[in-house]
Amino acid sequence: MAGAHGVYFRSLNRACRKPMRTEMKPESQGAASLTRRRAIGLGLAGLSGAALGVSLPGIFGTRPDRGGGTEPVGHATRNEELWTLWQKRGWVKEARHYERVGKTVACRLCPNQCVLAPGERGRCRNKINRDGTLYTMAYSNPCTFHVDPVEKKPLYHFLPGTKTFSLATAGCVFRCLNCQNWEISQRSVEETKDPRGDELRLRPPLPEYLTSSQLARASLFPEDVVAVTSALGCPSISYTYTEPIAFYEYTQDCCKLAREHKLRNILVTCGSVNESAARDLYQWVDGAHIDLKGFDDEVYRRLNSGRLQPVLNAIKLAREIGVWVEIVNLIVPTYTDNLETIRKMCGWIVRELGPDVPLHFSRFHPHYKLKHLPPTPVETLLKAREAARSEGIRYVYIGNVPGLEDAGTTLCPKCKKPVAKRDIFAVTQLDIVDGKCKYCGEKIPGVWA
Ligand code: SF4
Known part of the structure; x- marks a missing residue:
């Protein structure tokens, strides 16, 4: 997912980016070390972690990819030992919201609606059909976690000035050309995690530091997430950086337990989710940043490989269920900078949601597959804000433009x-x-x- 949340995260990536290919080195032999002091030096309060660059052999099947046929990532039986290790770690769980048709499964979680033969992998890269049962492989195995200000999500009308324990696994249901976090969102889980070596379950008291290879094999079960969040004094947990719908089962179990412990749950999501799955999840969620990446279905297809209508439905549903929602619109030059379309989007927000939903216009910076584009001109952002206000939206913000006066002011x-x-x-x-x-x-x- 793109958004302002990537700033510190990317700094941390650079600290930990050294790739560790198939064979994991002993930690004393060059594994990148991330000390708490280093994390704080990078602007991160509390414990932080990021595991990247782990590359296991393709172990868990094939992945159907829209438009390009079936993209091979390995063979289902190539390494049963690794699959067993993955299970032993507790990183595998039967998926929710799917149907069986013989040994084929139809995932009903998101609008991608993957239909998977045995051995095939979902488009989110996390779901696999093993002999007629759909499993998620993104359970309790985050590839990154940080303590962030809630304003970084960004949520401006939700527990201001507090910190939120933030985590992600690899994988995403979208393929945004401008993704800020593509190093993890466009990876499979086994590219960021490694079940070999000693088990490492993270829970309080927290270790003083974690190396990249420790992070790659670390588990953080829902009860650990809740315990760590409480120990760090954070009132909320954020499911963020990649796409929480891509690690739905983990997100949902953490949310349920967090609610029991009076912690708040925050989703930072693209909003591409089917209604039934959204209802089952949103009832446990307190606050959500939902991306409305544009207001043109054709642009959604080209820029994000998604569709507009499911996102609009998810935003309305979240509000209906009582989730506090803030909308983020990243303005990408030549894709989503048409002022008339922005005006239409704002009109829809006021009509369908009312004037009180905060709208954040976010500045695009050249990333990933759109490095050739310029950053969004500040003038475009100011015009968008003016259009939103004239359509009746009361709380309009501009993100990713340091020093711009009143960009983050609530009037x-x-x-x-x-x-x-x-x-x-x-x-x-x-x-x-x-x-x-x-x-x-x-x-x-x-x-x-
Ligand atoms: S969550 Fe979406 S992308 Fe992943 S398997 Fe299910 S339908 Fe496919």
């Missing part, structure tokens, strides 16, 4: 005074008391306590 819709200000991810002013403007008492929608 009271009644007295027009600034009631909250942010500088990148730091809250510099907060004049919202009990959910109301300190100056005139107008209610400011959000989750404030």
